[in-house]
Amino acid sequence: MEYIVASQGALLAGAPLADLRRRLPLSPPPPPPSIRIQNRLYSISSLPLKDRPVRRCGASLASNYTQTSEIVDLDWDNLGFGIVQTDYMYIAKCGTDGNFSEGEMVPFGPIALNPSSGVLNYGQGLFEGLKAYRKPDGSILLFRPEENALRMRTGAERMCMPAPSVEQFVDAVKQTVLANKRWVPPSGKGSLYLRPLLMGSGAVLGLAPAPEYTFIIFVSPVGNYFKEGLAPINLIVEDKFHRATPGGTGGVKTIGNYASVLMAQKIAKEKGYSDVLYLDAVHKKYLEEVSSCNIFVIKGNVISTPAIKGTILPGITRKSIIDVALSKGFQVEERLVSVDELLDADEVFCTGTAVVVSPVGSITYQGKSDFTLQGGIRAPRRWRRGPAAVYFTDESPDG
Numbered sequence: 001m002e003y004i005v006a007s008q009g010a011l012l013a014g015a016p017l018a019d020l021r022r023r024l025p026l027s028p029p030p031p032p033p034s035i036r037i038q039n040r041l042y043s044i045s046s047l048p049l050k051d052r053p054v055r056r057c058g059a060s061l062a063s064n065y066t067q068t069s070e071i072v073d074l075d076w077d078n079l080g081f082g083i084v085q086t087d088y089m090y091i092a093k094c095g096t097d098g099n100f101s102e103g104e105m106v107p108f109g110p111i112a113l114n115p116s117s118g119v120l121n122y123g124q125g126l127f128e129g130l131k132a133y134r135k136p137d138g139s140i141l142l143f144r145p146e147e148n149a150l151r152m153r154t155g156a157e158r159m160c161m162p163a164p165s166v167e168q169f170v171d172a173v174k175q176t177v178l179a180n181k182r183w184v185p186p187s188g189k190g191s192l193y194l195r196p197l198l199m200g201s202g203a204v205l206g207l208a209p210a211p212e213y214t215f216i217i218f219v220s221p222v223g224n225y226f227k228e229g230l231a232p233i234n235l236i237v238e239d240k241f242h243r244a245t246p247g248g249t250g251g252v253k254t255i256g257n258y259a260s261v262l263m264a265q266k267i268a269k270e271k272g273y274s275d276v277l278y279l280d281a282v283h284k285k286y287l288e289e290v291s292s293c294n295i296f297v298i299k300g301n302v303i304s305t306p307a308i309k310g311t312i313l314p315g316i317t318r319k320s321i322i323d324v325a326l327s328k329g330f331q332v333e334e335r336l337v338s339v340d341e342l343l344d345a346d347e348v349f350c351t352g353t354a355v356v357v358s359p360v361g362s363i364t365y366q367g368k369s370d371f372t373l374q375g376g377i378r379a380p381r382r383w384r385r386g387p388a389a390v391y392f393t394d395e396s397p398d399g
């Protein structure tokens, strides 16, 4: 089973950026590019995506860009999870008709926003996060980008925003990766993190949806999310601050969900914890999720994880892990998981695009001294992060 979806992949990843310009509508049609999915090569035009070839990427891509090397000269061995300025970002706009303009690749940099914009005043904004990995042969892989596109569309509906189609989203992701491909870390040294943003950029004063929306994708090369690196993380269970409430927006990736947990996270980090594990806001008893990842609890052959019921994010990594666990013969239960079960677990781990699969080494609850999970490292051995990334596949990605 392999879930890896390549970017415009094997052929384009190794091609100079000038090739992108050759693919613009006014240029003579180039030979169809290829894409590698599940280790098979397809021509782009044979894929079930609409609007091929991809939308015009109007960037004067190579005009001020000198490709001096295939990969930039960075200290790849010491990448953390922070912003590194890259070359280009994608931008598209949408007015009241709900249709997004053809996107453009523009140099990475600040954007102008009306002080009265919906995002600044009323938090009408969403984001996504996904990664591109470089394979040893130089081609570049994306992990299930259409899932991020669908999640953005679900979130946009909740936030009364128009959203790009799945096709435009995925095309935009590919264009952005290719335009910044020299920032995709060497194989095994990290990944290129993509941050798609959708925001109400139009001016609005009374509470109402904004009249204009902006869709942006910027990227940054990243390494490990937690300072612990590959070592187990230490979580504190939070029973005072809540991340989400029933009927709220916890189930979508809206920007406000994150500002509201900064305080709990700050307190936890000051006390030396890696992150915060939230409980449900009603009973203060059932697990929800960690600030930026989902949680799994293992007892015997049963892997349990909180059910998706509107207060936790339906993680794409979570979904993949469930598929993999089932295929490996584990019993998987999506249900209410109590904090007592957590403390009684054999193993605990977190999943997310940024954190990948992070083993949990200790959990602190109600100020009691650390409950250290017996046996130390607590994530299924075969799923622990390797030096490069987790590929949710039974085959080697190179195989």
Ligand SMILES: Cc1ncc(COP(=O)(O)O)c(C=O)c1O
Pocket: 129, 289, 290, 291, 292, 293, 294, 312, 313, 314, 315, 316, 317, 318, 351, 352, 353, 354
């Ligand atoms: C609150 C929250 N939960 C879970 C996740 C994990 O989701 P995914 O696996 O799609 O990255 C994220 C990351 O996007 C998150 O922000």
